[in-house]
Amino acid sequence: MVEHVVVIFLILGAGYFVVRPLVIPRRPDDDSSLKGDDRLKQLTLKKDRAYATIKELEFDANMGKISKEDFETLKRQYMFEAVDSLKEIDELETVKTKTTGLEEKNIERKTSALRQNKSAKKPQVFCVECGSRAALRARFCPSCGAKLAKP
């Protein structure tokens, strides 16, 4: 007898726990998380990877594992890779803000800025050390603290 009571009690508890999310509505914004911005994540990772590789290359060069010429070639290549990813991230994010529909003004401003000059659409710079964004006027990177060159 006792075991049946206990088991039934447990089933009821567990059942409630499982059914609850179905009955109690969730806040609508939670669902947006389902989509997963995979391409964006990809690009961010790619950018990070490129920066990490550059750092490693520098260290390897300092340790004398690779020659100066090799280092220069490889570093340039990864710099371009990073820059490429950054550009694309930027484009994607612009599109995203557009589609999620913020205030129309905002969109207009952004698109017009985009039309005017693709490369200088935002008053922002990227840190060469870690690739994160910084305000144009910033002197240090907010993420890694590296000193930023004057634009």
Add this chain to the structure above:
Amino acid sequence: MEIEKDEPECLGGRRQIVMNEIGYYSLIIALLFSVYSGLTSVFGIKGKRGEVIASAENAAMCVFFFLTAASVALIYALVTRDFQVEYVWKYTSRSLPMSYTVAAFYGGQKGSLLFWAWILSIFSLIVILQNRKKNRDLLPYVNAVLMGTTFFFVILMVFEANPFEMLRHVPPDGRGLNPMLQNPGMIFHPPTIFLGYVGFTVPFAFSLAALITGHLGDVWIRTTRRWTIVSWAFLTAGNLLGMEWAYVELGWGGYWAWDPVENASFLPWLVGTAYLHSVMIQEKRNMLKIWNLVLILLTFLLTIFGTFITRSGLIASVHSFGQSSLGWMFLIFLAIVLAVSLILLTYRLPDLRSENHLDSFLSRESSFLYNNLLLVGIAFAVLWGPLFPMLSEAFRGVKITVGPPFFNGVIIPIALALLLLTGLCPLIAWRRTSVKKFFKKAFFPCILSVTGAVFLYLSGIGPSYAFVSFVLSIFVLTTFFLEFFDGTRTQRTLSGEGYLKSLWTLVAKNKRRYGGYIIHLGVVMAFVSFAGNHFNTEKQITLTKGESFKIEEYTIRFDALSNYPTANKKRSVIATLTVFDEDRRVATLFPEKSIYHGQDQPTSEVAIHSTLEEDLYVILAGHKKDMVTLKVLVNPLVAWLWIGGVVMGLGTVIVMFPNRRRQKKIKQRDLGVEKI
């Protein structure tokens, strides 16, 4: 129910039955919830309904809850020694010490299934909690795969191997745990290896989720990176503990006999190790995507295959667990997983093409590729060895066997190539290393290795695999030292800190790389220890009281023989031996031969005198009045294997150590490219 009057023991019995019933019902409920959770999470993501997915995740937590309840019920039955439960009766007895009584939880097949399912449900819970806000695109599928695997294990218990099965009568005492299992190894080895086995289910689930969603970048790899390393570390530790256990318990003088069960846990380790290396290439260069998927799928399949091998009785083994129909269920599960993985992989093949190419045969990523080929080559040999005789019997009708000479002959050279690669890898940079640079870097290690080789040769160690292993170890150690030394120096010039501080910064800055070196340092120690096997000496001798004999530099004198029963053992015969190293008395050893209660076959307990240099290993093979027959071995360098294991563990901890958020300002260096 009927005689539920006043006897406290009856009440206890009643309570036990309640617990037992709760245990079995919990299994059934867990089964239902795992089905619900798996199905709804797929429906939820297909219909993009967050609330359904949330419900599925809650159901997965319920699976964890009920499997925990079932495990508690079984442990309760064991601890209260409720012999009416068949499982308790089979694996424990009144005389069994409490620690082994609890360990009997996973000492038998049914219990180990429950243990497996329970760990899996714990891991599922952790995965869900870790990913509440991340990877929402992958998680429903991850959950579905985890629940599917849990479902398989629970359904086995519910229909085939119910650990809560009751006997009709209440036996006065249990049959007791196999004496071989009554060793501290029993407490540590099985859980460790289980954690490793089960842990690989998580990266596997993520890889399937990546295949299903088509989000094939390295998000899933980065997410499961820690899972992979921890599982790998547990598998490594589990194997080493198993070796240690075999060494002290099985009493034939060694720790590895290429037994099918040993191979079964070696296989996922090999492929898992390959995976651990190759994912780094995907992280760094976004290459080898297909290869990584194949490796992790293979690792998971091999963990199931290992269980199949040991459970099916298909291959005779010293471990031979009872044969049962369970084996074939594992085979069916294996076939399903294999089919699903292959279909998904073929379906996604066009998306998996790599963005990059290997640039040079002399680059770090190439060396990782070679490492992978060698590891998988070993795995193939280990798999093929026992499989070939079966095929040969099926096709040619001739029964042949493949034994340790096969494994030693094939695997030692490949393993030595791996060791060489371990030494070469630090000399090679990512992407490309010019041959000139490479030789410049390799010069000093080479000189030292050649010097070491000459020295070894002069001290009488002839050309053999052991010789090669020693020389390669010197090479690897030198390159590691140089790597740390050069790194510290470079760091010092960059930061201007002292040497110790620079070393610290160096390791802290790149834990994965330098932790990795430490792990490989442990591997080198293991290799040195394996090479020591080449110099094992063995003597078998019969001595009468007072007599002594010499082996290597040891003199062993037989002093006394005692014979008495203990609580756990029917009869225990212990020989007292005094050991002299040259003329100095170094140890007294007590090799033992006992008959445990409920057993008719004697069990030998070896005695070991262990130093860093070598182990003196004594087995009491037989005894008669004042005579003992001894098997004595001198095994050089065995201790270094265990030390190597500890070093590997240490390295893993360094690799795993969480990254402190970097607040220090990193020195600005001009990278030569203007900012956008």
Add this chain to the structure above:
Amino acid sequence: MWGHVPRGQETFGRFMGGKLKKKKGKSGPIIVSIVILSVVGYLIYAGIRDTSAYYLTVSEVLAEVPESQNQTIRVGGNVSPGSVQWDPKNLKLVFKMGDEKGTLDVDYRGVVPDSFKPGGEVIVEGKYNKDGKFLATAIMPKCASKYE
């Protein structure tokens, strides 16, 4: 979604201006890999060729004496009860093993494993000589008690 993939290389090619010698590097890793795979393959092949031993039952050995002579083989059977002689002083074990069709005399020098017992199943490894004796170099009793 993966339409972006070639971008990186485009840029790469644009800036490098074909400076990188791609052809030279590409085949290197493949050649080394092929070499590794063939060596591993050969090792496995040679290993099986050189080390595998025939596994026969007692009656098969008795029937095929000429073929199995002077070649290491493994023989499986049961230890005949009452045939076991153990000389502890010289560590010499003599016993008969057999199946339904016949018995085989086995000579073995060395320590007897715990699980060896009359009536039990045993596998012996060694060579068979024409005098009707099997000179065993190893005996492997099958465990009577299982771990389950």
